[in-house]
Structures are given as structure tokens and as C-alpha cells.
Amino acid sequence: MLKDVHAFEAGLDPHPANYVPLSPVSFLNRAASAFAEKIAVIDGPRSYTYAQLLDRCVRLASALAALGVGRLDTVAIIASNIPEMIEAHFAVPMLGAVLNPLNTRLDAANIAFSLAHGGAKVLIVDGDYAPLVRQALEQVDHEIVVIDIDASESSAAPLGPRNYEALLTGADPAFPWPGIADEWQSLCLLYTSGTTGDPKGVVYSHRGAYLSALGNGFSFGLGFDSIYLWTLPMFHCSGWSYPWAVVAAGGTQVCLRKVEPAAIFRLIAHHRVTHLCGAPIVLNMLAHAPADQRVPFDHTVTVATGGAAPPSAVFRSMEALGFRVTHLYGATETYGPATSSVFLPEWNALPADERFAKMARQGVAYPMVEAVTVTDPKTMIPVPRDGTTVGEIMVRSNTVMKGYLKNEPATAKTLVGNWCLSGDLAVWHPDGAIEIKDRSKDIIISGGENISSLEVEEVLTQHPAVMLAAVVARPDPTWGETPCAFLELKPGATQPDDKEVIAFCRARMARFKVPKTLVYGPLPKTSTGKIQKFMLREQAGSL
Incomplete structure (x- = not known):
């Protein structure tokens, strides 16, 4: 015998009218319907309205489907912050496929690892990165369909016979893209910039991307009149979800290649x-x-x-x-x-x-x-x-x-x-x-005292000659570890005397926190601008 069903549950099951899987693709449908003639994307002399952006995304989805891309197939892209990157963030999830934006600053071996590990079926290539990708593809065992985007600066030859704009021109503007049935379905694959060993492939869902975009747009104060400039790489965390967030707000995205x-x-x-x-x-x-x-x-x-x-x-x-x-x-x-x-x-x-x-x-x-x-x-x-x-x-x-x-x-x-x-x-x-x-790995323990490298770096960057500072532990026979500071100076600044910098620090922090060693020069950085402290730790250990 069935249990009695509560009144708030009886006949109140989810319905297609009130329960739709969350996906950031829906933001573009709404924007193109509501703001069809508004400029959505600007890239130098190129610009696209929301109606044109939707048309290009549907055509890209159609072209990818014709190449055999389907549910959960991986489509990789390596490109600068250009309109095609924005388009990929909508067209690939339209098919229920997985987008894999690749870090443009990695070497060929790391690009090859990502393509192989992620199982890329299609690779969209900004022509400016064709030489790098050519080297990477030589290291990949499985066959990948390549789509070339015309280069802006490079004169490198295309990697294959398929041109991005030509594919869009020949694609179906009325393509009935399938979408998704499950919002937990995988949407993006982003590789961390690993410091040791192989990078890890982080998997995002449609639900997470939808909510992340809304959270970013709300917190950042995006609105219909917002003009967003792409200074953050779109390959980094899918541009913090801003390819979707700006569209959700009905704003305008301005592309920047460098x-x-x-x-x-x-x-x-x-x-x-x-x-x-x-x-x-x-x-x-x-x-x-x-x-x-x-x-x-x-x-x-x-x-x-x-x-x-x-x-x-x-x-x-x-x-x-x-x-x-x-x-x-x-x-x-x-x-x-x-x-x-x-x-x-x-x-x-x-x-x-x-x-x-x-x-x-x-x-x-x-x-x-x-x-x-x-x-x-x-x-x-x-x-x-x-x-x-x-x-x-x-x-x-x-x-x-x-x-x-x-x-x-x-x-x-x-x-x-x-x-x-x-x-x-x-x-x-x-x-x-x-x-x-x-x-956790950057805390310096000197004579049993914990030293925050960030605290020391804050003081060092107050020095009038210092633009960037990175502090790491250097082995010390007496104290176990002592702070070692690597300093990148401001353009045109004269390298200060070590004693003067140390005196500057002593006037602003406890003596045990003051760096014992100073090294001057450009700091090694990841593709997203983070200082690579693991390299500095190795260098400090050999000083």
C-alpha cells in the first residue's frame, strides 16, 4: 500500500515549464532575443551584435556536429582573447560537448599532454599559435581534426584544410542544436598550471558555470551598460566565467590580444x-x-x-x-x-x-x-x-x-x-x-617562528625602487630557514644597496622576519601572472 503523499508533493512534480537544466548557453538566447541589435563583441575593426553572435555560435555548433562532435566529445581551442574564444564558450556546450581552452603560454609538450589526456576530437587554432601547435601535434598519438583561425600577426601556414570562417559560412544557421538534459553534465576542462608533475584537468559542469557567471556578474556590478575589457586570459578558468557573465548582463565585451x-x-x-x-x-x-x-x-x-x-x-x-x-x-x-x-x-x-x-x-x-x-x-x-x-x-x-x-x-x-x-x-x-x-608550502619557519612571506613582500613593495617582491625560505644551518627576497625593480629604478633595503625592512617589521638574502632581477611568472615560487625556492637553495 502506497504511503500518503503530502499535499505539497502530490501532483507537483517537476515539469518542463518550471524545471529547466541550468546552462550558461541560455544567457545568449535571452540576450539575442532581447537586445538583438546591441553590440555584443568588439575586436578592433570587427564587431558583432547579439543577433550576429548567436548566429555565429549556432553555425559553429553546426559545423562541429558535421565533423562528428557530439555529447561529451572534447573540443580544444588555443587562441588569444578574440571573438572566436567567446563563440566557443557557447557553441561547444550547445552540442553537450566539452570545451578545453588551452593555455597559450605553455610549451609544445604541455599542449600535447593536454590534448592527449583530454582526448581532444577537434582543435580550434588561432593562427598566431600555429607553429607551437604544429610541434604539439607531432607528439600526440590520436588523430585530431584541426580548424584554423586566420592569424593576426603570424605568417605561418595553416595547419589543415579547414578554415574557421569558411566553415561558419557553409554551416546551417537554423541548426537544431541538442543542448543538455542534465545540468551536472560536464561543460569545460581546464588544466591547472602544475609546478611539479603533469597538470591536473579540472572539470566544470553546466550548473556550476551558470551559477559562477551569475555570481561574478552580481558581485562585479555588471549591467546592460557595462563595457568589459578582456585583460584576463579566457583560457584561465574560462575567463572566470565572464564570457557568460557579460552576456547574461547584456553588456559588451572588448577583445584584447596582448x-x-x-x-x-x-x-x-x-x-x-x-x-x-x-x-x-x-x-x-x-x-x-x-x-x-x-x-x-x-x-x-x-x-x-x-x-x-x-x-x-x-x-x-x-x-x-x-x-x-x-x-x-x-x-x-x-x-x-x-x-x-x-x-x-x-x-x-x-x-x-x-x-x-x-x-x-x-x-x-x-x-x-x-x-x-x-x-x-x-x-x-x-x-x-x-x-x-x-x-x-x-x-x-x-x-x-x-x-x-x-x-x-x-x-x-x-x-x-x-x-x-x-x-x-x-x-x-x-x-x-x-x-x-x-x-601552506610558502610559510617560512625560522628558529621555530612562522613568517608569512606575504607580510614581508608587502613591506618590500613599499620601497620606492621595488615593483614586485617574492619571498621564499632559504636553508640556514642555525635557524633552519631564513627569508630570501627576490626583487623586480620598477622601470628605470637604480638597484638599491642591500644594507639600505634591510634597514628599510627593520624599521617596519620584527627583526626575525627581515630577509637575510636579497636577489635582484625579473621574477619567473606563470601564464596567468603568478610568481613561480617553486623556481625561486630552488634558486634560494643553491645560493
Whole structure:
């Protein structure tokens, strides 16, 4: 005998009218219907309305289907921040296939690994990267269908007979693309920039991408009038979901192939750009750009930055130039940003240094993130919100990855209990904001005392000659470890005397935290602008 069914469940099952699988593709349908003639994408002399963008995406989906791409097949793309990258972020999921944006700054061996590990069936290639891809394809055992995008600068020969624009011209503009039936279905494959061993393939779902895009758009204040400039690589966490977020808001995306301060300032002034994202290295480039590269503009540009918090000097410089900076925190495993430093009105009354210090914190959970905690990784008990007790940042959200492709052991080490473990050490402040102190592997233990490399770097970047600082542990026979500082100087700056820099630090921090060794020169960086500390640790160990 069947149990009685509660009135709130009887006859109230999900229906196609009220239960639709979440997918970011729906944002483009709505924008093309509501704002058909509005400019959606600008790339130099090229521009596309929302109606044209939808048409191009449907045609690309049609062309890919004709090449045999179907549900859960992998379509890789290697390209700069160009319209074709945006189009791939909609056309591939239209088929229920998986998009694999490749890091343009990797070497051929790493590109080959990603293509082989991800099982790419089709590879879309920006002609500027044809020589690199040619080398990579020689190292891949399975056959991959290549589609060439015409190069902007390179004169390299196409890799194959299939041209992107020609395929779109011959494709079906009324193609009945299948979409998805399950929002948990895989949508994107993003490879982490591994420091040791092979990179890990992070898998995103349609549901996660949809919610991540809305969370980013809401937190960043995107709206119909937003003009978003692509200074963040679209291959990095699918551009933090902004290819979808800007479309959800009905805004305009301005493409930028190379991150150059002169081009950024020019585009901001010409298009009245309202929003851009980038790693702290991008902010450094803008803050220290020569005067002849700075085109004036008379509006405020909202900037989101992730990675290590920019030093207070960068906040100060960016504010003076007309930028309002919001600091974010996240990882590839969390679709990019998971927290943001929400600016509170009372901060305006604080002295500048205190205000910048609060702005540099990693802040609070995004609206679409269920929970962020700072927890003792041994006991899994949250640390006190006292601003001093150190724990590990952990995230629980619909915007946490499904897992690592073909790597269950690594997935099990990252998704533990109810949480996604970050490996980042932080404190939790009484107002609920988190503040990173270091990566767990970057804490320096000197004579039994813990030293935050970020704290030392903050002081070093206040020195008038220093643009970037990276501090790592150097083995020491007496103290176990001591801080070793690698310093990249501002353009045109004269290298300071070591004693003067050390005295500068001693006046601003405890003596045991002061670097014992200083090394000057360009810092090694990943493709997303993060400083490669593992290389510096190796160098420090041999000094």
C-alpha cells in the first residue's frame, strides 16, 4: 500500500515549464532575443551584435556536429582573447560537448599532454599559435581534426584544410542544436598550471558555470551598460566565467590580444570601458606605465584582481589613475573567484594604509558560494574569528569543480568531507573576512617562528625602487630557514644597496622576519601572472 503523499508533493512534480537544466548557453538566447541589435563583441575593426553572435555560435555548433562532435566529445581551442574564444564558450556546450581552452603560454609538450589526456576530437587554432601547435601535434598519438583561425600577426601556414570562417559560412544557421538534459553534465576542462608533475584537468559542469557567471556578474556590478575589457586570459578558468557573465548582463565585451598598458589605456578611453579583470601583475603594469602610455579617461573603471593581494602601493597608484580595485580569491577548482573583499562604507573614514589593508583581504563568500571557512586541517574545526589563528581556507559550493579528469586520488585529496581544500593558509577576522597568510608550502619557519612571506613582500613593495617582491625560505644551518627576497625593480629604478633595503625592512617589521638574502632581477611568472615560487625556492637553495 502506497504511503500518503503530502499535499505539497502530490501532483507537483517537476515539469518542463518550471524545471529547466541550468546552462550558461541560455544567457545568449535571452540576450539575442532581447537586445538583438546591441553590440555584443568588439575586436578592433570587427564587431558583432547579439543577433550576429548567436548566429555565429549556432553555425559553429553546426559545423562541429558535421565533423562528428557530439555529447561529451572534447573540443580544444588555443587562441588569444578574440571573438572566436567567446563563440566557443557557447557553441561547444550547445552540442553537450566539452570545451578545453588551452593555455597559450605553455610549451609544445604541455599542449600535447593536454590534448592527449583530454582526448581532444577537434582543435580550434588561432593562427598566431600555429607553429607551437604544429610541434604539439607531432607528439600526440590520436588523430585530431584541426580548424584554423586566420592569424593576426603570424605568417605561418595553416595547419589543415579547414578554415574557421569558411566553415561558419557553409554551416546551417537554423541548426537544431541538442543542448543538455542534465545540468551536472560536464561543460569545460581546464588544466591547472602544475609546478611539479603533469597538470591536473579540472572539470566544470553546466550548473556550476551558470551559477559562477551569475555570481561574478552580481558581485562585479555588471549591467546592460557595462563595457568589459578582456585583460584576463579566457583560457584561465574560462575567463572566470565572464564570457557568460557579460552576456547574461547584456553588456559588451572588448577583445584584447596582448596585455599592453598603452593598448589598455587607449581602449578604456575609446570605448569607455567600465570593467576589467587581471592578475596583480596586470595592475602593476598599469600602475607603473610610463606617462606617454597613459591615455586619460574621465570615468571610474572597476577592476577585479585575484591571486596574491596587490601591495598597498598598487591600490594607491590605481586609485589615483581612476581605477576602483576589488580583491578576489579563488582557484581553478572553484571556477575562479569564490570570495571578494566587499568595500564597506565605514572604510572611507579610515587612514589610507588601514583602508588599503582591508581592501587587500580576501573577504567574504560570493553570493553563489554556499560557504567559506578557515579550518584546522587536522581537526576540521573552524578556527576562531580572531584575526590571528591560522587555518586552511575551505570552500563548499555548487561552483566547486566536479573533480579532476582521470585522477580519482587527486580528487579525493581535494574534495574532503563537505569541503574543497585550498592549501591556502589564512586567518578569519571578527567581521567575517578571511585574509591569506600564505600557501601552506610558502610559510617560512625560522628558529621555530612562522613568517608569512606575504607580510614581508608587502613591506618590500613599499620601497620606492621595488615593483614586485617574492619571498621564499632559504636553508640556514642555525635557524633552519631564513627569508630570501627576490626583487623586480620598477622601470628605470637604480638597484638599491642591500644594507639600505634591510634597514628599510627593520624599521617596519620584527627583526626575525627581515630577509637575510636579497636577489635582484625579473621574477619567473606563470601564464596567468603568478610568481613561480617553486623556481625561486630552488634558486634560494643553491645560493
